[in-house]
Amino acid sequence: MxxxxxxxxxxxxxxxxxxxxxxxxxxxxxxxxxxxxxxxxxxxxxxxxxxxxxxxxxxxxxxxxxxxxxxVAKCVIKEKIKYDKKTLTLPHDLNLAAEAAGLNFSQVLQKALREELAER
CATH class of the missing domain: 3.30.160.250 (Double Stranded RNA Binding Domain)
Structure with a gap:
């Protein structure tokens, strides 16, 4: 108010x-x-x-x-998402294939983590 x-x-x-x-x-x-x-x-x-x-x-x-x-005052807040940087290791051939396909490694990892967490 x-x-x-x-x-x-x-x-x-x-x-x-x-x-x-x-x-x-x-x-x-x-x-x-x-x-x-x-x-x-x-x-x-x-x-x-x-x-x-x-x-x-x-x-x-x-x-x-x-x-x-x-x-009544109103507003919409879109909280800023904080990101953490992670280093990971991939098999060389998988890395080459993913790069050739133009995949965004960060998006793929986030999607996989969300799916894995949803299954638990």
Missing amino acids: AVLDFTGKHIAITFPDLDEALSQANDIETAIRRADEVLKLTIESRIEDEEEIPEPTPLDKIALHDGQRTI
Whole structure:
């Protein structure tokens, strides 16, 4: 939940559960868009820094003052996949055949590992 505060010159945007998530706008449409943007950036930053992402405070538990209202801010997070580099050894003839076929070794290994894990 984001809180929009209409009491100043601009619409202030805050999040009760994310102190560092702040923004402002001149109109409601921009405020809604910026609330979504700042929420996404804040959550991505917390994921990258391995910080806690709190559950949102329920709407009926947010104390509002005159000139404030809540909105539901939303975003889609596509967490970055971390990769590990591995060194492996292949029979020479298998390596030559795979290279001649233009196979992507990383993709083939990932597929084989997923299939092997699915069978367990």
